[in-house]
Amino acid sequence: MxxxxxxxxxxxxxxxxxxxxxxxxxxVNRRIRCLLVRFSxxxxxxxxxxxxxxxxxVLAKGIDPTKINVSKITSKPIxxxxxxxxxxxxxxxxxxxxxxxxxxxxxxxxxxxxxxMDVMSATIIARARGEYVS
Amino acid sequence: xxxxxxxxxGKKENEVIGDITKQIKLLNTACGLxxxxxxxxxxxxxxxxxxxxxxxxxxRRDIISRIYEGAFLPYLRPDLCKFVEIVDSxxxxxxxxxxxxxxxxxxxxxxxxxxxxxxxxRRICEMLLITFESMIKGEDLREKILAIRIYxxxxxxxxxxxxxxxxxxxxxxxxxGEILSQFLSCLTSISDVIEDASDHLQVIHVSMK
Numbered sequence: 001m002x003x004x005x006x007x008x009x010x011x012x013x014x015x016x017x018x019x020x021x022x023x024x025x026x027x028v029n030r031r032i033r034c035l036l037v038r039f040s041x042x043x044x045x046x047x048x049x050x051x052x053x054x055x056x057x058v059l060a061k062g063i064d065p066t067k068i069n070v071s072k073i074t075s076k077p078i079x080x081x082x083x084x085x086x087x088x089x090x091x092x093x094x095x096x097x098x099x100x101x102x103x104x105x106x107x108x109x110x111x112x113x114x115x116x117m118d119v120m121s122a123t124i125i126a127r128a129r130g131e132y133v134s
Numbered sequence: 135x136x137x138x139x140x141x142x143x144g145k146k147e148n149e150v151i152g153d154i155t156k157q158i159k160l161l162n163t164a165c166g167l168x169x170x171x172x173x174x175x176x177x178x179x180x181x182x183x184x185x186x187x188x189x190x191x192x193x194r195r196d197i198i199s200r201i202y203e204g205a206f207l208p209y210l211r212p213d214l215c216k217f218v219e220i221v222d223s224x225x226x227x228x229x230x231x232x233x234x235x236x237x238x239x240x241x242x243x244x245x246x247x248x249x250x251x252x253x254x255x256r257r258i259c260e261m262l263l264i265t266f267e268s269m270i271k272g273e274d275l276r277e278k279i280l281a282i283r284i285y286x287x288x289x290x291x292x293x294x295x296x297x298x299x300x301x302x303x304x305x306x307x308x309x310x311g312e313i314l315s316q317f318l319s320c321l322t323s324i325s326d327v328i329e330d331a332s333d334h335l336q337v338i339h340v341s342m343k
Binding site: 005006008009010121124125127128129130 | 246247250253257260261264277278280281284285288291292295299
């Protein structure tokens with residue numbers, strides 16, 4: 001199964017100048033665990049901020065999330081995968097890069113997001129359809 | 135195969151199984167056509183989905199008559215009929231969705247997500263066919279039904295995004311908003327009914343044991 005068949009296309013993003021607190025609000029409201037970080041002035045430059053970053057880089061260190069910008073804890077560059085990639089390739093990339101989600105890119109534009117749960121679901125579907133080869 | 139024994143496959147039984155397979159395959163084609171019509175914004179193609187609903191009706195009538203003419207053991211008949219009726223109601227829902235689409239101007243910012251739902255509806259429908267064929271072969275349905283649930287959950291997630299995005303659209307006329315809301319509701323309900331159909335297959339499967 002190709003990534004484009006099962007990716008999430010509705011991606012939440014945030015400007016790098018926003019506070020971490022604002023990012024937390026967005027994540028809690030939308031029940032998501034990461035945000036795509038956009039850098040004003042360059043539409044093709046992206047980063048990512050995850051709940052893990054917020055907890056380990058800000059909250060656990062006792063830093064006030066309202067006083068720190070998203071850009072300070074953003075991971076860059078993002079891991080991009082091709083929309084025609086197979087889910088097995090995605091699992092390999094996630095394993096090698098030790099990440100739980102990867103962005104799907106069309107050239108240098110982000111068009112989707114794939115999380116570990118999507119990889120698991122896609123594998124179950126492929127097995128049920130008889131397309132899974134171990 | 136144990137189901138083949140229980141189904142005591144005679145000529146009538148084989149005809150019914152063949153027709154149910156035909157009914158689900160027709161539904162698959164209708165879902166595919168719906169998706170293409172949505173992608174290409176083609177009203178005449180969308181009208182063809184209504185023709186499929188009529189064809190589906192004819193197959194349903196044939197199946198029900200055959201079952202009550204004596205195909206299968208009596209205790210199996212109501213469950214099989216119920217399954218056929220559920221599949222038929224998916225045709226009805228698809229037709230309703232098509233009519234609503236013809237009645238509205240779909241905002242472009244929603245088209246991408248609607249196409250994705252239509253694509254997943256097609257996929258979930260293919261899974262229903264795979265599940266039915268597995269049941270006839272007497273295979274375990276667990277993985278297939280789980281796959282259907284995963285598809286349904288995915289569509290549910292998109293539904294919430296769609297509703298959120300739809301709220302941002304300015305509506306100037308009551309009926310415009312009402313039909314758009316009904317269209318989105320119908321489009322995202324198709325997978326619910328397919329899931330019901332697969333649950334019913336599971337009931338039939340379990341009752342055989």
